[in-house]
Every structure is written in structure tokens, then in C-alpha cells.
Amino acid sequence: MRFRDLRMPDSCHGGSERNISVPFKVNMGVLSLSWPIFFQLAFTYCMGLIDIWALGMISDAAAGSVGSVNTVTTFVLMMFSFMGQGGSLVYARMLGRGEIKKVQECYFVALVLHVLLGVVMSAALFLWAEDVAGLLGLEGQHLAYGTSFLRIVGGSCLIHSLGAMLGGVMAANGRTRAAMFAAMFTNVVNIVLIGVLVLLPAGPQWGVRGVALSTALATAAGLLFSAWLVFRRIRIRFRRPADPRQVKAHGALLVAFSLPTMLEPAFWQAAQIATTRIIAAVGEDELAARMYTLSITNMIGMVSSALSQGLQIAVGHLVGAGDLDRIRRISRATRLGGIAAASVLALAAALSSHWIMDGFTDSPEVAEAGRLLLWCGLLYLPASSLIMTTASSLRAVGQVNYPALTGILVLWGVFIPLAYVLSLPLGLAILGVMIAMAVDENLRALLLMVRWRYISAPQRAGRLVKEPKEVPSVSV
Known part of the structure; x- marks a missing residue:
């Protein structure tokens, strides 16, 4: 099935829900869904390589220190990514049954869960960045490099969490190409910011702090672009459940799958x-x-x-x-x-x-x-x-x-x-x-x-x- 066939019905745009059995055709080809996901993964991978290259231009000590603390940030961000995939699976099953109102409520509950977990992890890594870097065996200048990077990138976990949630929504609706464009946009912004903040001779040359800020700001830009895609371009609605019991039910379902x-x-x-x-x-x-x-x-x-x-x-x-x-x-x-x-x-x-x-x-x-x-x-x-x-x-x-x-x-x-x-x-x-x-x-x-x-x-x-x-x- 071609990507342009994955159109949302009027109900997902806020219109009527009458006579809807499935939200869009289910005879989508796996390849048409998968190739944008591959490039999305590749862009994300390249973003990490570019950061490592920029750090290597600063010093071997900077690259080694950030490489050590990056095991922590990579682990946390990977958890957000798989949490988004778990939510995507729940949305896809609901969309396959044509349960439009239910899936819109599930989007809202998932958003709340991602915000809560993102805030907790952001606060923890920001406040205890130096302790975490110390536990990884970093000392002296290496500790300063690792702490600076972890405090900025780890402190922006909320942005990554929300991005993973919106990515899951786009994927469940068959919009894997849109998620790919969001990853591409994030990569481009990151390259530009590293050039301006770190490598440009006339720039501030902020070193490790500049690489971390570039990553965090690029991720924030990617989140804004994803939000525009979801709410304005694809026009997917989020609906707050009227019954508190539904909040609990949707939350339990999301946790069970994620x-x-x-x-x-x-x-x-x-x-x-x-x-x-x-x-x-x-x-x-x-x-x-x-x-x-x-x-x-x-x-x-x-x-x-x-x-x-x-x-x-x-x-x-x-x-x-x-x-x-x-x-x-x-x-x-x-x-x-x-x-x-x-x-x-x-x-x-x-x-x-x-x-x-x-x-x-x-x-x-x-x-x-x-x-x-x-x-x-x-x-x-x-x-x-x-x-x-x-x-x-x-x-x-x-x-x-x-x-x-x-x-x-x-x-x-x-x-x-x-x-x-x-x-x-x-x-x-x-x-x-x-x-x-x-x-x-x-x-x-x-x-x-x-x-x-x-x-x-x-x-x-x-x-x-x-x-x-x-x-x-x-x-x-």
C-alpha cells in the first residue's frame, strides 16, 4: 500500500464517527512502513556519530568522558523509545477496530505518562549528574566534562520522552515517513548548532557544553516539528477521558504493553x-x-x-x-x-x-x-x-x-x-x-x-x- 493511502478518517480530524469500521485500509505493505523507519533509525544513529566526531575535535579526553556518561543517557533514551513503541502497538490495535474515541483518550493518557516519567528522569539526571559521572569512574577534567554533558542532555529527558510518544502516535497511524522527516530535521538542526556553538572560529566555541546544548536544542526543535506534524498536518486529536476509571484502564493497558x-x-x-x-x-x-x-x-x-x-x-x-x-x-x-x-x-x-x-x-x-x-x-x-x-x-x-x-x-x-x-x-x-x-x-x-x-x-x-x-x- 502506498503511503498516501494511509489517510485518517474525519473522526480523527475531529469529525463524525459514524459508519467507521477501521480508520484506514489495513492492507498496508510492511516495506512501505519499514523503509522510513530504517532511515529514521539511521538519522538518529548518525546524530550520535556527529556528536562523537565533534567531541573528538575538542579533545580525546572530552570524547572519552562523554562516551562514558553516554551509556547512561543512551539507556534512558532507549527506554523512552521502547515505551513509545509499546504505546504505538496499543494505538494500532484500537485503530484496527475503528475505536476512534478510545484511541484519542489513550493518546491523552500516554501523554500524561510520558510527561511524568520524563520529568522524573530529567530532574534525577540534572540534580545527580556529578554523582552519576563519579560512579562511572570519572575524575578531574574528565568528571567536569561528563557532568556538563549529562546535566544538559540528561536534563532534557522530558523532550525525548514527548518525542518518543508523538513518534509512536505517527507510527500507529501509518505515518512512518513523517517520523522520518522529524528525525532528519533534528539531525540537520544538530549539525548547524554544532557548527555555530562549537566549531565555528567566530562562534562561542563552548566545547562539551556546546555539543550537549546542540543535542538538547535540536531534540527540542524536532519535538516541535513532530507536534506540528501530529496536530496540524495529520490533525490527530487527543481527548481527555471523562471518566476517571477510563484513565486508570488506559494507563494499565499502556503499562502492560510497554x-x-x-x-x-x-x-x-x-x-x-x-x-x-x-x-x-x-x-x-x-x-x-x-x-x-x-x-x-x-x-x-x-x-x-x-x-x-x-x-x-x-x-x-x-x-x-x-x-x-x-x-x-x-x-x-x-x-x-x-x-x-x-x-x-x-x-x-x-x-x-x-x-x-x-x-x-x-x-x-x-x-x-x-x-x-x-x-x-x-x-x-x-x-x-x-x-x-x-x-x-x-x-x-x-x-x-x-x-x-x-x-x-x-x-x-x-x-x-x-x-x-x-x-x-x-x-x-x-x-x-x-x-x-x-x-x-x-x-x-x-x-x-x-x-x-x-x-x-x-x-x-x-x-x-x-x-x-x-x-x-x-x-x-
Whole structure:
């Protein structure tokens, strides 16, 4: 389905709600929803790279200090992003059923939740920025750099929270292209502000503080642009529930869908920190190779992530509309497409590994380790794509807890112990970590596929759309 076909009905513009069964056509193509999401993710990723480059122009100490505290801000902002995705799933299901008034009330309740959480996190990071930077081991000038950055960027968490909420609204309404333009606009503003506040010889040259202000102000500009898109361009209405019980019901529903979606990446991020410590114990060359190759594998992962988010939106609408046959078909096609794309890109990266690593480093040892890591991508990147797309299908039909619990248990029960044993006691070094990662990704993919095949079997599939109270399944 073409993007211009995703028109909102008059009810979403504040008009009549008569004779509306679904808010717009549900036969949207996953690709038409996914490619703008990919570019949105890429623009967000590039914004971080530009910040790092600007900090490197200031000094290595500035880049290293901000890189340390950035683990905290990245974690918090990632939570807002997944909270917005959880809300988007709720909106999509309501829109698929044509429940216009209900979804408008849900928008309002979600806005309140995002404001409350954003205010709390902004205040905490602003007030305790120095303490957090100190806990990360920063001292002296490094502590000053880290505190300055964290106080400004962390203190602007409310802006990020509201941006994630509006992004979820646009995505649920099929307006992924609009969200992409918002991310592009934010990126452009950030580049201009860094040039003016940090790099321009005639400018104030505010250093780390200038980079942080550029990021915060660009995010604020992106939020204003997103608000204009939602309220003026797309004309989506927010409605305050008249009954306080509805506020509680909508809030409980949003939390039920969002909390598991937020917990899994939180534990995943913690697992990445543990993985980094294991690789650091293996050797400095392997750690450097890991950091370099992540920039490549993360880009491949963005393709799978975009497909999974597009699939989640489409399936959410189809669940609301009750179209079980199309849910199964579109999920299967997207899974196969994601595996194929990840396999092709991983193979291309592996075949280009000499050229890629020569561009990153002059060290033969680092380059050799990096080439090994890129070839190992063939063992786990296709499975990673299968995990993302299958988990999106499960979440879209209300199975929000199973993917999260499976991810947490396998990551910490299988991957981390296996990575440690294979790499250090058994002496396989970085190859041991990659083998453990392949076991982890393929095992999780298998468990999720078994679950999807079970609940989507013809004799049980009818339950997927018969959820009048909108309570997500908690069975595992």
C-alpha cells in the first residue's frame, strides 16, 4: 500500500464517527512502513556519530568522558523509545477496530505518562549528574566534562520522552515517513548548532557544553516539528477521558504493553556491558575490533529492526480488524525477507572485511580480529532478524511477556555464562564470545518461532483477535 493511502478518517480530524469500521485500509505493505523507519533509525544513529566526531575535535579526553556518561543517557533514551513503541502497538490495535474515541483518550493518557516519567528522569539526571559521572569512574577534567554533558542532555529527558510518544502516535497511524522527516530535521538542526556553538572560529566555541546544548536544542526543535506534524498536518486529536476509571484502564493497558517491551532492551544493554568486560579481559586488540565492527553490524541490525517495527504496526491493525489469514501471511513473508536481507548484508560485510578493517585501523592484529568478527556475523545476524520479526508478531497479538522473558532468560542464563567459559577458561578468546552469541541468537529465534507456530495454529488462532478487554496475554 502506498503511503498516501494511509489517510485518517474525519473522526480523527475531529469529525463524525459514524459508519467507521477501521480508520484506514489495513492492507498496508510492511516495506512501505519499514523503509522510513530504517532511515529514521539511521538519522538518529548518525546524530550520535556527529556528536562523537565533534567531541573528538575538542579533545580525546572530552570524547572519552562523554562516551562514558553516554551509556547512561543512551539507556534512558532507549527506554523512552521502547515505551513509545509499546504505546504505538496499543494505538494500532484500537485503530484496527475503528475505536476512534478510545484511541484519542489513550493518546491523552500516554501523554500524561510520558510527561511524568520524563520529568522524573530529567530532574534525577540534572540534580545527580556529578554523582552519576563519579560512579562511572570519572575524575578531574574528565568528571567536569561528563557532568556538563549529562546535566544538559540528561536534563532534557522530558523532550525525548514527548518525542518518543508523538513518534509512536505517527507510527500507529501509518505515518512512518513523517517520523522520518522529524528525525532528519533534528539531525540537520544538530549539525548547524554544532557548527555555530562549537566549531565555528567566530562562534562561542563552548566545547562539551556546546555539543550537549546542540543535542538538547535540536531534540527540542524536532519535538516541535513532530507536534506540528501530529496536530496540524495529520490533525490527530487527543481527548481527555471523562471518566476517571477510563484513565486508570488506559494507563494499565499502556503499562502492560510497554513495560515488557522496555525491560528486554534494558537487560540486553546490561548483557552488552558484561560482554564488553569479557572481551576486554581477552585483549585490547579484540576489544578495539569489537568496537569497530559494531558500527557495521548495527547498521545491518537496523534493517531488521525497521522491518520488525513495520510488521508490528501492520499486524496490530490486522489484529484489530480480525484478519487472521493476512496476519499469518504477512508475518511469514516478513520473516523470510528479514532473514534474506540479513544474510545478504552479513555476507557482503564478510567478503568486504579486508577493505572495511583497513579503513578502521592500521594494526594487523586488530584488523585480523575484526575480519573474524565480520565473518561470524553470518552465524547470528540472520537469527537476530528472525528474533526481531517474530517477537514483533507476538507482541502485536498480545503476547508481550513471552519475547521479553525468553530474551532475558536466554541472554543471562545461556549467553553470558557460555561466552565467559568459551572465551577465557577454554581459551577460545573472541571466537568463544561469537560462538556463544550464535547459540544465544539461534536458540531465542527457535523458542520464539515455536511459540508463534503454537498460538497461530488454525485451531487456536481465533483467540488472537478475541480480546474485548484488551488485556495482553501473560502466559509463557
